[in-house]
Amino acid sequence: MDILIADRAVDLDDLADRFAVSKMTIHRDLDDLEQAGLLRKMRGGATIETGTQFESDFRIRELQDGEAKARMAAAALDLIEPGMTVMINDGSMAALLGAQLTQKVPLTVITNNAAIIERLKDASRIRLIALGGLFNAKFNAFFGVLTETVLSELRADIAFLSSPAISGLGSFHMDESVVRVKRAMIAAADRRILLVNHRRFGHSALHRMADLSDFEAIITDAPPESRTAIDRAGIALTIAPPVRQQNPDIKETTP
Amino acid sequence: MDILIADRAVDLDDLADRFAVSKMTIHRDLDDLEQAGLLRKMRGGATIETGTQFESDFRIRELQDGEAKARMAAAALDLIEPGMTVMINDGSMAALLGAQLTQKVPLTVITNNAAIIERLKDASRIRLIALGGLFNAKFNAFFGVLTETVLSELRADIAFLSSPAISGLGSFHMDESVVRVKRAMIAAADRRILLVNHRRFGHSALHRMADLSDFEAIITDAPPESRTAIDRAGIALTIAPPVRQQNPDIKETTP
DNA sequence: ACAAAACAACATATATAATGTTATTTTAAT
DNA sequence: ATTAAAATAACATTATATATGTTGTTTTGT
Numbered sequence: 288m289d290i291l292i293a294d295r296a297v298d299l300d301d302l303a304d305r306f307a308v309s310k311m312t313i314h315r316d317l318d319d320l321e322q323a324g325l326l327r328k329m330r331g332g333a334t335i336e337t338g339t340q341f342e343s344d345f346r347i348r349e350l351q352d353g354e355a356k357a358r359m360a361a362a363a364l365d366l367i368e369p370g371m372t373v374m375i376n377d378g379s380m381a382a383l384l385g386a387q388l389t390q391k392v393p394l395t396v397i398t399n400n401a402a403i404i405e406r407l408k409d410a411s412r413i414r415l416i417a418l419g420g421l422f423n424a425k426f427n428a429f430f431g432v433l434t435e436t437v438l439s440e441l442r443a444d445i446a447f448l449s450s451p452a453i454s455g456l457g458s459f460h461m462d463e464s465v466v467r468v469k470r471a472m473i474a475a476a477d478r479r480i481l482l483v484n485h486r487r488f489g490h491s492a493l494h495r496m497a498d499l500s501d502f503e504a505i506i507t508d509a510p511p512e513s514r515t516a517i518d519r520a521g522i523a524l525t526i527a528p529p530v531r532q533q534n535p536d537i538k539e540t541t542p
Numbered sequence: 543m544d545i546l547i548a549d550r551a552v553d554l555d556d557l558a559d560r561f562a563v564s565k566m567t568i569h570r571d572l573d574d575l576e577q578a579g580l581l582r583k584m585r586g587g588a589t590i591e592t593g594t595q596f597e598s599d600f601r602i603r604e605l606q607d608g609e610a611k612a613r614m615a616a617a618a619l620d621l622i623e624p625g626m627t628v629m630i631n632d633g634s635m636a637a638l639l640g641a642q643l644t645q646k647v648p649l650t651v652i653t654n655n656a657a658i659i660e661r662l663k664d665a666s667r668i669r670l671i672a673l674g675g676l677f678n679a680k681f682n683a684f685f686g687v688l689t690e691t692v693l694s695e696l697r698a699d700i701a702f703l704s705s706p707a708i709s710g711l712g713s714f715h716m717d718e719s720v721v722r723v724k725r726a727m728i729a730a731a732d733r734r735i736l737l738v739n740h741r742r743f744g745h746s747a748l749h750r751m752a753d754l755s756d757f758e759a760i761i762t763d764a765p766p767e768s769r770t771a772i773d774r775a776g777i778a779l780t781i782a783p784p785v786r787q788q789n790p791d792i793k794e795t796t797p
Numbered sequence: 798a799c800a801a802a803a804c805a806a807c808a809t810a811t812a813t814a815a816t817g818t819t820a821t822t823t824t825a826a827t
Numbered sequence: 828a829t830t831a832a833a834a835t836a837a838c839a840t841t842a843t844a845t846a847t848g849t850t851g852t853t854t855t856g857t
Contacts, residue, residue: 440688
């Protein structure tokens with residue numbers, strides 16, 4: 288998917304070559320991704336599915352930058368102590384962090400993220416408070432008035448938010464109902480942390496979600512260039528640097 | 543679990559014998575079941591978990607009477623028309639009905655049942671409103687103040703409730719927070735239907751959940767004997783009769 | 798103190814999933 | 828219509844995950 292997003296199209300023979308597998312395997316994998324609606328198979332390769340603007344689909348996003356996300360999740364995990372009440376929003380980055388919460392039990396976890404709910408349901412020593420609401424398949428989470436109402440009655444020690452677009456010192460989102468829930472989370476938490484992938488910098492979107500100064504810290508894998516404005520504004524920045532692919536002992540950190 | 547429910551206790555050596563496996567395998571399996579809270583390991587065997595009175599755990603129940611449940615679900619489904627807002631509570635019976643809701647789309651479904659949420663998440667033409675709350679692993683659903691609060695702001699055309707204990711003209715439940723959510727559902731629906739397995743008749747429990755007269759109809763697979771009192775009280779009763787086990791073409795109806 | 802039971806650690810077996818191979822069918826360009 | 832590349836189907840192979848068994852050691856209740 289990374290290659291496909293970068294090049295808009297991939298060649299089947301080339302993929303078989305790169306990954307050192309047979310063409311049949313590539314065929315099967317592309318079939319699966321087509322089935323999931325992530326690409327369109329063409330004779331000799333595949334192209335990105337039309338309508339999938341800038342990697343906006345969560346199913347694509349969760350296949351991207353797995354390594355960097357793991358680093359960011361680890362950095363976020365350092366801020367969590369057993370006994371805390373932790374709030375986490377929608378998104379694949381958040382889902383990854385959510386899955387690792389079992390390392391910090393006992394914990395109370397509040398989330399509208401369906402992936403996290405499913406994952407933590409049967410975890411021991413985790414009080415799981417699911418935020419209900421109207422299910423949104425695109426973001427794989429629950430939103431709406433119900434969600435916002437419930438959030439107004441809750442309080443968390445720390446909230447982890449993520450954002451698809453960072454521009455200047457603001458965070459943006461394309462969906463109004465998502466923004467409202469994120470804002471409700473910001474209002475319901477004592478400490479607020481923003482998790483943001485380097486790809487998100489320099490993008491904007493219709494709705495302003497928050498100012499970066501609303502957050503106690505920002506965890507990112509962004510390269511130095513993107514961060515100067517933030518540094519200047521004096522916002523704490525934790526960097527989980529993108530990992531050099533050639534390093535063989537990376538894999539041990541992926542779960 | 544069947545043996546355990548029948549005999550109240552099982553012997554480890556005996557189990558290894560019956561299933562023709564090593565004692566170590568029995569040890570491990572019993573460990574898993576203990577972990578799941580279904581039994582208590584004792585030296586030389588296991589006993590049924592205290593508090594698990596009469597097969598009360600949903601994980602046990604969902605292994606029982608699959609066929610009768612399918613019939614009851616079908617009867618319930620007849621009451622649902624496309625376009626309705628349907629509310630469904632916790633329980634394995636309810637989960638089975640929930641899974642079949644895709645046959646009546648478009649539909650708005652409101653539920654606190656984790657199995658139904660998971661199942662209907664990616665169903666098309668179903669607006670899924672999940673009731674949040676504190677996750678309860680025993681009942682595989684969400685409960686608590688949050689759930690009740692949210693329910694007070696919702697309204698459904700029809701609600702399907704289930705009950706673990708029917709005694710006389712009353713319905714009972716052992717868990718207070720479950721009762722509160724079920725009551726909130728009763729209050730939030732225009733029409734109310736009770737689904738009740740024949741095993742549940744003649745049992746009672748600490749908390750009264752509702753009077754049978756609160757329901758427009760009761761769907762059951764109970765034999766005539768259990769129902770005389772209900773019939774006399776003039777409550778509508780739909781019977782989905784228990785299926786004769788010897789019929790080989792039963793299985794095709796189980797999903 | 799001592800058998801029986803429980804457990805841990807490793808070995809083996811079984812089941813499941815992923816990948817590869819080969820033969821056959823489909824496809825697009827001539 | 829012909830044909831070579833690509834796609835597919837069916838089966839073989841390999842890898843991985845899961846379940847079970849074995850052995851030796853520790854714990855437990857009498």
